[in-house]
Amino acid sequence: MPLNELPIEVKPLAGAMPAFRASVPAAELRSVCEQARARKARLVALWGSDETGRAAGYAVHVALAFPSGLLWLTVPLPRDDPGYPGIADIYPGANRMQRATADLLGIAPSAEADRRNWLRHGAWAESSFPLRKDFDTATHPTREGDRYAFVTVAGEGVHEIPVGPVHAGTIEPGHFRFSIVGEKILRLEERLGYKHKGIEKRFEAMSLEEGARLAGRVSGDSTVAYAWAYAMALEGATGTAPPTRALALRGVLLELERIANHLGDLGYLGNDASLSFGFFQFWRLKEDLLRTNARLFGHRYLMDAIVPGGVAMDLPHAGAELLAERIEAIRREVVTLKSIYDEHAGAQDRFIMTGQVLPQLAERMGLTGLAGRASGIAHDLRIDHPIPPWQQLDPRMASHTRGDVAARVSVRFEEVFESMRLIEALVEQLPPGEIRAPVAAAKAGARGIGWVEGWRGEVLIALDLAGAGRIHRLHPHDPSWQNWPLLEHAVHGNIVPDFPLINKSFNLSYSGQDL
Amino acid sequence: MYQLLKQIAKTGIVTEPAPHPDPELRAIEQRLGEAILKHFGRSLAIRHVDAGSCNGCELEIHALNSPYTNPEKLGIKFVASPRHADLLLVTGPVSRNMEVALKRTWEATPDPKLVVAIGDCGCTGGIFGESYASCGRVSNVIPVDVVVPGCPPTPTAIMQGILTAISPGQRR
Numbered sequence: 001m002p003l004n005e006l007p008i009e010v011k012p013l014a015g016a017m018p019a020f021r022a023s024v025p026a027a028e029l030r031s032v033c034e035q036a037r038a039r040k041a042r043l044v045a046l047w048g049s050d051e052t053g054r055a056a057g058y059a060v061h062v063a064l065a066f067p068s069g070l071l072w073l074t075v076p077l078p079r080d081d082p083g084y085p086g087i088a089d090i091y092p093g094a095n096r097m098q099r100a101t102a103d104l105l106g107i108a109p110s111a112e113a114d115r116r117n118w119l120r121h122g123a124w125a126e127s128s129f130p131l132r133k134d135f136d137t138a139t140h141p142t143r144e145g146d147r148y149a150f151v152t153v154a155g156e157g158v159h160e161i162p163v164g165p166v167h168a169g170t171i172e173p174g175h176f177r178f179s180i181v182g183e184k185i186l187r188l189e190e191r192l193g194y195k196h197k198g199i200e201k202r203f204e205a206m207s208l209e210e211g212a213r214l215a216g217r218v219s220g221d222s223t224v225a226y227a228w229a230y231a232m233a234l235e236g237a238t239g240t241a242p243p244t245r246a247l248a249l250r251g252v253l254l255e256l257e258r259i260a261n262h263l264g265d266l267g268y269l270g271n272d273a274s275l276s277f278g279f280f281q282f283w284r285l286k287e288d289l290l291r292t293n294a295r296l297f298g299h300r301y302l303m304d305a306i307v308p309g310g311v312a313m314d315l316p317h318a319g320a321e322l323l324a325e326r327i328e329a330i331r332r333e334v335v336t337l338k339s340i341y342d343e344h345a346g347a348q349d350r351f352i353m354t355g356q357v358l359p360q361l362a363e364r365m366g367l368t369g370l371a372g373r374a375s376g377i378a379h380d381l382r383i384d385h386p387i388p389p390w391q392q393l394d395p396r397m398a399s400h401t402r403g404d405v406a407a408r409v410s411v412r413f414e415e416v417f418e419s420m421r422l423i424e425a426l427v428e429q430l431p432p433g434e435i436r437a438p439v440a441a442a443k444a445g446a447r448g449i450g451w452v453e454g455w456r457g458e459v460l461i462a463l464d465l466a467g468a469g470r471i472h473r474l475h476p477h478d479p480s481w482q483n484w485p486l487l488e489h490a491v492h493g494n495i496v497p498d499f500p501l502i503n504k505s506f507n508l509s510y511s512g513q514d515l
Numbered sequence: 516m517y518q519l520l521k522q523i524a525k526t527g528i529v530t531e532p533a534p535h536p537d538p539e540l541r542a543i544e545q546r547l548g549e550a551i552l553k554h555f556g557r558s559l560a561i562r563h564v565d566a567g568s569c570n571g572c573e574l575e576i577h578a579l580n581s582p583y584t585n586p587e588k589l590g591i592k593f594v595a596s597p598r599h600a601d602l603l604l605v606t607g608p609v610s611r612n613m614e615v616a617l618k619r620t621w622e623a624t625p626d627p628k629l630v631v632a633i634g635d636c637g638c639t640g641g642i643f644g645e646s647y648a649s650c651g652r653v654s655n656v657i658p659v660d661v662v663v664p665g666c667p668p669t670p671t672a673i674m675q676g677i678l679t680a681i682s683p684g685q686r687r
Contacts, residue, residue: 123612124648130647135647137646165613166564166620168595168596169595170573170576171573173565173566173616194567194610194616195568195610195612196611196612196648197608202642202643210642214642217666218569220574221571221574277523280581283580283582284581284582284583287578287581290578300575301574336518336522340519340522510570511567511568514610
């Protein structure tokens, strides 16, 4: 069948979200991407795979979001020279994804592309590729020097501030290289990959059940979104239909995760603007919510609550009532705190016009998720593709165009209130029935897509099964990949002391992009 | 301002009692003498190092600073540099890309110092294990005094680990 938006032949991919597959030769990749870009398709992910065990070479994969669904493009590459034309000039977000693919698989874009290493810091040799099937996992890695070529800024009075990987607060590790004049930031260059711990290789050595647990630990703060995406991908690949009650409960879990993270961020955003009152108040409310989670679902962050086929535990009637009660209590307090934030001149002075990403730049660079919605990128998978349980709920999108810290604060407040409404609507009429269906047998070569709007943005899991309940290749993709490069832009012209505030307003995952 | 003060007054003090030390959490015998522990027990500076976690443990370290646990009440505070620290709170399996940074952070921490490894990954390598990219448990890279298992451990469990590290007494 043809795709609505592009003149290429696609095959529908079974699963909860609308998705399609297509194979294109390397020579056509750029023209397909150019046409997709012209039709406003968004780049969701780019990754590679080793197909040498399937009598082929390698492949590079590109996931693009169209109004009609997700297109999973596969570009087969020869075994001897697995090169392809890069697409980072068409989709700037692809730059780091291409470099990671080169580090892990030796699949490099054409010579004019940025070919600096990204995830490989010297812990393994430049000539060995961990995601190749013949990579010897037993060999002890070498410790090569990491001579990363930062871009240097020169001129009178310009100097550098190197920060990290170990930061001053309780934050994940990464390196930030600031080039500054006085207090003003001229340029920021990020160097990530410090947390690379071989997650994708790990999936390939696991059973499908273990894989579900690992998916929930790609980025701990988004454990529900990842667990759902994994379950959705596996259910699609095996033709398993989870019960409607399980889908409603997944919706509840996902919105609880969104509220918990937004409450925590709102607290820290107050704190970073010297309003420590906000930190203590919001973290008290977050703790109340986490304790409710633990009581009702057995885990404060809801880890392993979503399993392939359904959910791990039910929410009885009394639990649903308790949840609605707690949500209402937290809502009343958030209303008060919002009015305190709104009227606090000191906090608003720090928030407004700080760390701005205007819609045009956001669109060009592919900003996504909540940060995207603060910069006029009006996308939310729950609204773009309202599959169950969102279908009847008519979720409302929070959307702003100013793209500053204040806009990202506003989006969080609005989403907290909307998520509370969704949870109340879901628990009020939980469909009766089972909470878990048996997962059907997995066939070698079956593919599935999991695509979920987590609190930070769209989480993607692209799954390709091997035989005997094993994974041939799984790529988990965090929206942080797309958004990290925009942080470099957001800080331009701001002062160094505002960096923590701007960084927190994005609150991106290091673990999710370092893999 | 009135609304803010009203909210503070309405909230009151929500801090809960601190947990007791648990000798079961000790990875090795207490190395520090009573005189040092007496000082640490009244003012302890902690430097957190994420050596490769999934960020789940970081969520609970943040939650540890919530008003419910309120470590500052016990003289425990988080500091911005290892040079100011008495204790390192280390999370994650240690990724190979963080191995050097963790060792340097440990070396930059003045003696006498303590190390508490947080979470299943910090204790054993957890679900990530040892691989081309992961060194596994924290004690594979730097000496560890106390381990706090959990995925992630609760703020109370982390507090218990910290209090165990600065309490006298033998390993059980």
